[in-house]
Every structure is written in C-alpha cells, then in structure tokens.
Amino acid sequence: MFFGIRKYIFVFLCLFFSAASVSAQSAGSLSFPKPRFDLPLEQASSSGHIKLIWAPETELPQSGFDYQLQKSSAADFNQNTIIYTGDDLATYMSGLADGTYYFRLRHVEEKTTAPASPWSDTLILNVEHHSLTMALWLFVLGFFVFGAIVIVLLKGIKDVKA
Amino acid sequence: MFIQETILNSQLGWILLACLGVFWVALGMYWGRKAKNMEGFMLAGRNVGLALGTATAMATWITSNTTMLAPQFAFELGIWGMLAYSTASFGLFLFAPLARRIRQLMPSGFTSGDFVRLRYGKPTWIIFLLISIFYSLTWLISMGMAGGILMNALAGIPYQYGMSAILLVCVLYTLFGGLYAVIGTDYIQSLIILIGIVVVGYGVVSHVGVDEVYGHVSTEQPMLVNVLLPAAVMAFFNNMLFGIGEIFHSNVWWSRAFAMRQSVGQKAYFLSGFFWFPIPIAAGFIALAAGAIGINVTSPDMVGPLIAANILGKAGAVIVFIVFFCSLASSIDSLLAATSDLITEDVYRKMINPQADEQRTRKVAAGVVVGLGIFAWLVCLPRIGTLATVLFFAGPMVGSCIWPILTGLFWKRANATGAIFGMLSGSIIGLICYFTIGWYVASLIGAAVSMSVVVIVSLLSKDQFDWKQLDESQTVKASG
Numbered sequence: 001m002f003f004g005i006r007k008y009i010f011v012f013l014c015l016f017f018s019a020a021s022v023s024a025q026s027a028g029s030l031s032f033p034k035p036r037f038d039l040p041l042e043q044a045s046s047s048g049h050i051k052l053i054w055a056p057e058t059e060l061p062q063s064g065f066d067y068q069l070q071k072s073s074a075a076d077f078n079q080n081t082i083i084y085t086g087d088d089l090a091t092y093m094s095g096l097a098d099g100t101y102y103f104r105l106r107h108v109e110e111k112t113t114a115p116a117s118p119w120s121d122t123l124i125l126n127v128e129h130h131s132l133t134m135a136l137w138l139f140v141l142g143f144f145v146f147g148a149i150v151i152v153l154l155k156g157i158k159d160v161k162a
Numbered sequence: 163m164f165i166q167e168t169i170l171n172s173q174l175g176w177i178l179l180a181c182l183g184v185f186w187v188a189l190g191m192y193w194g195r196k197a198k199n200m201e202g203f204m205l206a207g208r209n210v211g212l213a214l215g216t217a218t219a220m221a222t223w224i225t226s227n228t229t230m231l232a233p234q235f236a237f238e239l240g241i242w243g244m245l246a247y248s249t250a251s252f253g254l255f256l257f258a259p260l261a262r263r264i265r266q267l268m269p270s271g272f273t274s275g276d277f278v279r280l281r282y283g284k285p286t287w288i289i290f291l292l293i294s295i296f297y298s299l300t301w302l303i304s305m306g307m308a309g310g311i312l313m314n315a316l317a318g319i320p321y322q323y324g325m326s327a328i329l330l331v332c333v334l335y336t337l338f339g340g341l342y343a344v345i346g347t348d349y350i351q352s353l354i355i356l357i358g359i360v361v362v363g364y365g366v367v368s369h370v371g372v373d374e375v376y377g378h379v380s381t382e383q384p385m386l387v388n389v390l391l392p393a394a395v396m397a398f399f400n401n402m403l404f405g406i407g408e409i410f411h412s413n414v415w416w417s418r419a420f421a422m423r424q425s426v427g428q429k430a431y432f433l434s435g436f437f438w439f440p441i442p443i444a445a446g447f448i449a450l451a452a453g454a455i456g457i458n459v460t461s462p463d464m465v466g467p468l469i470a471a472n473i474l475g476k477a478g479a480v481i482v483f484i485v486f487f488c489s490l491a492s493s494i495d496s497l498l499a500a501t502s503d504l505i506t507e508d509v510y511r512k513m514i515n516p517q518a519d520e521q522r523t524r525k526v527a528a529g530v531v532v533g534l535g536i537f538a539w540l541v542c543l544p545r546i547g548t549l550a551t552v553l554f555f556a557g558p559m560v561g562s563c564i565w566p567i568l569t570g571l572f573w574k575r576a577n578a579t580g581a582i583f584g585m586l587s588g589s590i591i592g593l594i595c596y597f598t599i600g601w602y603v604a605s606l607i608g609a610a611v612s613m614s615v616v617v618i619v620s621l622l623s624k625d626q627f628d629w630k631q632l633d634e635s636q637t638v639k640a641s642g
Binding site: 083127130157 | 174256379387391393395399402403454460462568599616
C-alpha cells in the first residue's frame with residue numbers, strides 16, 4: 001500500500017511539474033499579444049514581389065522586443081526560414097518564383113530572440129508570374145518598334161544629306 | 163512610417179539642406195544676370211557650347227529616378243531591370259540627329275510646341291500640349307516626391323518638409339536665372355553626381371563582393387537573376403520606348419537643342435548618352451546587394467539611398483545626400499524652366515496674348531514657374547503611390563508622341579491626321595494596358611499603336627510638306 005501511494009505521489013509530481021513548465025512557457029509567450037499583418041491574409045502577385053506590412057502594437061513598450069517574420073512553402077511551416085528580425089513594421093520581398101508562400105509573425109525578445117508572443121495568423125501569398133509567351137511576344141513587338149524607329153531615322157538622315 | 167534607421171541625424175540633414183539651398187539660389191542669381199532678354203532667359207542666348215551642352219543633357223537625365231527608381235527596377239525586376247533602365251540612354255543617342263535637324267529647320271524656334279503647331283496645325287498642337295504638359299507635371303511631381311522620400315530616408319526629415327524645401331530651392335533659382343542658371347548648375351551637379359556614383363559603387367563592391375551578392379540573390383530572390391522573368395522581359399523595351407518618347411517630345415530637350423550652338427547639339431546629346439548609360443547599372447547593382455548586406459528594405463524606392471548610406475557610414479551619407487540633392491535639383495529646374503517656356507510661349511503668347519511685350523512675357527514666365535511649384539507641392543503632399551506608378555502613368559502618352567515627332571522631322575508625307583489619331587489611339591490603348599496588364603507594358607503598346615496609325619495614314623496620304631514653313635524667323639522672336 002505504501003508503495004502504491006508513492007507511485008501516485010510520483011505521478012502527481014510529474015504531472016504537476018509538466019503543467020508548471022507548460023504554464024511558464026505560455027505565460028512567457030503570452031507576455032505580448034500576437035501581432036497581426038496590416039493587409040488581407042490572402043495575397044497574389046504576378047511579378048514576384050510584395051510588401052508585407054504589420055500593425056504596431058501601440059499599447060506595448062517601444063523597446064525591448066522585435067518582430068520576427070518567418071516564411072515557408074508549407075502551410076504547417078515544417079520547413080521555414082526566418083527572413084526578418086527587427087523593429088521595422090514592413091519588409092519588401094522580391095524575386096519570388098511561382099508558388100504559394102506562407103508568412104507568419106511573432107514578437108521576440110530583443111536581445112535573446114526568445115519567443116515573446118504566439119504566432120500571428122498566417123498570410124498566404126500566391127505568386128503566378130505573367131505568361132512568358134505573352135512577355136516574349138511583347139519583347140518581339142518592342143524590338144520591331146525600336147528597329148523601325150532606327151530605320152526611319154537613318155533613312156531620314158540619308159535623305160536630308162542627299 | 164515603417165521605421166528604418168536613418169544614418170544622418172535630422173540636424174545635420176537640415177544644415178546640409180540649408181547650405182545647398184542657399185548655394186544653389188546664389189548661383190542662380192549670379193548666372194541670372196546674363197539673362198537680359200527672353201531669349202537669354204529661355205534659351206541661354208542660343209550659345210551653349212559642347213561641354214555645358216553635354217553636362218546639362220546628362221545631368222538633366224540623371225534624375226532622382228536614376229538614383230532611386232533604377233535601384234527599384236533592379237530590386238523588383240533583377241538583372242533585366244537594370245539593363246532595361248539603362249536603355250533610357252537610347253533616347254539621348256537617338257535625339258542627337260534630331261537635335262541637329264531641329265536647329266536646321268527652326269533656327270528661331272523656341273519650343274517643341276512651335277514645331278508641332280507649324281508642322282501639323284492647331285488641333286494637333288493642342289493635343290500635343292495637353293500630353294506634354296501632363297507629362298511634365300507627372301515628372302515634376304515624381305521629383306518632388308523623391309525629394310521628400312530621400313530626405314526622410316537619409317536624415318529623418320519629415321517627408322512634407324523635405325519635399326517642400328527641395329521644390330522651393332529649385333523654384334527660386336530657376337526664377338532668378340532661367341536657363342542660364344539651369345545649365346550652369348547642371349554642369350556642377352553632373353560632376354558631383356559622377357564622382358559620387360563612383361565613390362558609392364566602389365564602396366559597395368569593396369564591402370560585399372559580386373559573388374556574395376549573386377549567391378544571395380540566386381538563393382533568396384531567384385527570379386531576379388532569371389533572364390526569363392516575364393515582367394522584366396516586358397519592361398525592357400517598354401522602358402526604352404518610354405525614354406525615347408520622353409526625350410523626343412519634351413520641351414526639356416527641345417529647349418536645349420535650341421540653346422546649343424548649331425554644330426554642338428548632335429555631339430552633346432550623343433556624348434551625354436554615352437556617359438549616362440552605365441549609371442543606372444551601377445545604381446541597380448547597389449540595390450541587388452541589399453540582401454547580402456542584411457538590410458531590410460521597407461520601400462523599393464528607398465533601397466538605393468539606404469544601401470549607399472549604410473555602406474559608407476556618416477561621411478558617406480553626407481556624400482550621398484549631396485549627390486541625390488544634385489540629381490533632384492538638376493531635373494526639377496529643367497522641368498520648371500522648360501514647362502514654363504512651353505506654357506508661356508505656346509499658351510500665353512500664341513493663344514491668349516500675341517501682342518504681349520517682353521516685360522509682360524517675362525512676368526508671366528516667372529508666374530508660371532511659381533505656379534508649377536505650388537501645384538507640384540500640393541499634389542506631392544499626400545505621397546500617392548511609388549515613383550514608378552506615378553511616372554509611368556504618363557508612359558503611353560509620351561510613347562504615342564514618338565512617331566508624330568520622328569516622321570514630322572524627316573518624312574514629308576507625315577500629316578496632321580496621322581499625328582492626331584496616332585497620339586490619341588496610342589494614349590488610350592496604352593492606358594487601358596496600363597490598368598489591365600501593368601505599367602511595364604503601357605509605353606510599348608502606346609508607341610506600337612501610334613506607329614501603326616501614323617505610318618498607315620501617311621502612306622495613304624499624298625501630302626508633301628514644305629520644310630520652309632517651319633522657319634518662323636520673321637515672326638517668332640519675342641518682342642522687346
């Protein structure tokens with residue numbers, strides 16, 4: 001019976017400390033509210049660039065924390081990249097290839113970059129570049145127009161000299 | 163705004179702005195003493211030599227767009243973007259023989275409007291004036307915006323104050339000195355800009371190598387090194403034709419053609435294109451280095467000055483500030499002077515008061531300079547859009563002017579019907595494409611449509627224009 005009580009006490013202590021640990025983590029990450037993007041969460045781009053803007057948290061202290069922006073090609077952020085950490089309220093991204101990109105934002109401690117808030121809602125960016133066929137046709141058209149200008153100019157100069 | 167650390171503190175920024183402003187206004191007053199009459203005020207006595215001619219053409223074409231928009235092109239469209247921007251030099255190259263032809267046909271001409279009026283008649287002239295003045299205003303507004311953005315990015319001077327200061331300085335010295343002041347200050351500004359670009363370019367390459375820049379861009383921004391990036395492929399000839407259209411039609415360039423000595427114009431424009439060509443490439447490379455250096459870009463039109471100032475520290479930031487001030491001033495003064503000439507000569511003297519004497523005309527010209535400055539200031543205040551979207555809105559309109567001007571100077575069969583419908587159809591269809599596809603195709607479409615209309619109408623016509631009608635030497639000279 002004695003050993004049975006110790007077993008229950010042991011299990012209770014394990015559960016207690018686990019709960020305390022989780023509580024401590026969430027108490028730290030909940031010390032700041034989650035940030036939010038200041039634009040619609042569904043975005044599209046036909047040229048591979050976008051300006052991401054996020055809302056300042058005016059009720060928070062002006063220093064001591066940074067924003068951290070994460071990018072991923074997967075909705076669950078399984079593989080991800082931190083693309084910005086700092087106190088700016090926007091970042092301009094360019095040169096993105098066709099595809100879907102996921103972005104999320106959180107606060108981090110300025111010096112340690114330890115998480116200081118939950119992640120924001122996810123912003124989804126769909127990049128679908130203009131048709132290359134159309135682009136090449138326009139390139140050919142431009143070449144033709146430019147060539148015609150040069151020809152008319154050269155002919156005009158020649159006629160004037162004559 | 164979006165918080166981005168400035169390199170210069172506001173106090174130093176204001177001191178620099180004040181010193182440069184006073185210096186430029188003083189120069190304007192000094193050179194303005196030469197402007198004894200309207201021909202002196204508007205055309206610097208028609209006696210500008212090769213060195214000044216080359217410098218003024220190059221400096222005027224190095225605008226804040228070159229130092230801020232070229233980096234934006236590179237940052238958004240990559241390698242093709244850089245090259246696309248540098249094709250704007252083709253406008254200078256191709257205008258060289260036009261400058262010679264203009265002086266031959268119109269030895270007493272004053273404005274591009276004079277040419278269109280004499281060549282095609284009044285209806286075409288009015289449409290041309292609307293396009294030209296609209297373009298001049300959008301360019302002026304983009305310059306004003308750039309001034310505010312620049313001062314804010316480098317020194318934290320609030321956008322509204324920086325924009326107001328740069329417009330005020332340019333209005334003052336243009337008012338006092340006319341084209342003498344504009345060309346004289348352009349010469350100094352072009353030297354400063356060239357030296358500054360070399361210093362900044364060397365600084366960036368020393369700080370981060372080409373390999374490192376390429377490595378970062380190809381990993382994080384892969385489409386920027388893709389030669390088949392569709393937006394960039396479309397932008398290549400669009401930008402070239404936009405530049406050609408700007409130069410072919412704008413009185414900024416025609417006034418210089420009239421101001422230069424007859425034997426100088428062609429050489430000056432060719433040389434200016436040659437010197438201008440590598441500058442957007444250098445500016446574009448600077449922008450591509452942003453990621454490798456670790457700079458967060460919050461707005462694409464700030465990427466150039468931000469990186470330059472970040473790399474070179476405080477002393478370099480001062481150099482950058484001066485270079486960008488010069489690039490802005492060299493363009494704003496030209497716009498103010500040329501647009502004032504166009505409105506004064508074509509609208510006031512030709513339409514409203516043909517009997518106006520020189521004193522009256524000079525007052526009107528001065529009033530127009532001030533009025534343009536105030537208008538630009540009011541429109542710049544809310545800071546709408548980025549530089550690219552503001553300026554390229556005029557793209558289809560200026561693109562549609564290429565063929566009426568080109569054929570008007572060299573082809574006797576070109577006529578008013580072709581010119582009018584060319585400009586109208588090119589502008590309308592180009593603007594539709596601007597809104598439905600994007601700004602990077604609008605000028606190309608405008609030029610292509612205009613070309614088709616002008617050529618077809620001219621081929622169907624039996625007109626044979628008499629070139630002597632363009633010489634108004636008996637009647638145009640401003641009375642005095």
